[in-house]
């Protein structure tokens with residue numbers, strides 16, 4: 430790969446996904462894109478770049494997807510899910526007791542372990558949420574990970590990472606070497622492809638947003654831009670949950686840390702009306718069909 434090839438790929442990745450690679454990540458590009466170029470019948474990365482420059486949009490999409498890091502596992506980091514059960518949900522159940530509806534967004538849900546962990550937390554709440562209408566929307570840039578998330582099918586290795594055995598037995602069915610999460614849990618999640626660099630206001634406003642372990646790949650201006658737009662899609666008394674290596678501190682004052690709850694943030698200011706856009710209901714047929722729990 431020549432230095433101009435590398436610069437072209439860096440810029441393309443930054444423009445398409447926000448991924449901000451430093452000038453010394455040639456090995457990362459080669460390890461992920463050489464297999465892709467071989468699969469496409471190309472001689473190497475230089476030819477791949479030539480095709481991309483020539484307008485091969487499909488190859489560009491594949492390159493962007495190949496360069497995303499999709500690492501995730503059930504109940505990742507544990508603490509955010511403790512906050513969800515013990516701080517977020519009790520407060521929201523009280524605040525929304527009149528309308529009895531909650532909207533939750535996993536903004537980079539990857540292969541589904543994060544949204545399904547939330548869905549299992551909710552199921553475990555049993556009677557406390559009986560009669561409530563709960564929407565969970567899982568979005569990601571990558572169609573491949575969304576497809577896997579929709580299927581709800583995981584390997585033995587994946588279900589052994591972070592998932593308590595009681596929940597595995599209760600909510601999954603084994604088929605050969607694989608495990609599939611039960612249909613009623615799958616039906617709780619509406620999946621949708623979404624690039625966080627683009628406008629997401631059409632999703633409406635959420636009580637809880639999990640946006641974990643994706644902003645770490647972006648530069649400061651991109652993070653600030655996304656935080657400012659996330660603030661507009663968070664209910665005034667809603668919650669933003671970030672990954673362990675992420676924070677709003679020093680970047681924006683649209684959110685403030687929730688005291689003594691690491692990774693948890695609340696919007697700072699009063700915003701315009703939090704009404705749900707009618708387009709959302711139309712765009713989310715599965716979530717809408719889910720109805721009350």
Ligand SMILES: C[S@@+](CC[C@H](N)C(=O)[O-])C[C@H]1O[C@@H](n2cnc3c(N)ncnc32)[C@H](O)[C@@H]1O
Pocket residue numbers: 445446447497498499500501502505536537538539540543568569570571574623624625626640641642643672
């Ligand atoms: C490391 S995973 C994090 C998964 C999960 N949130 C967690 O913490 O376990 C990051 C995910 O962000 C997605 N992603 C990367 N850039 C994105 C973008 N610009 N918009 C939306 N999703 C993006 C990737 O496809 C990947 O699935």
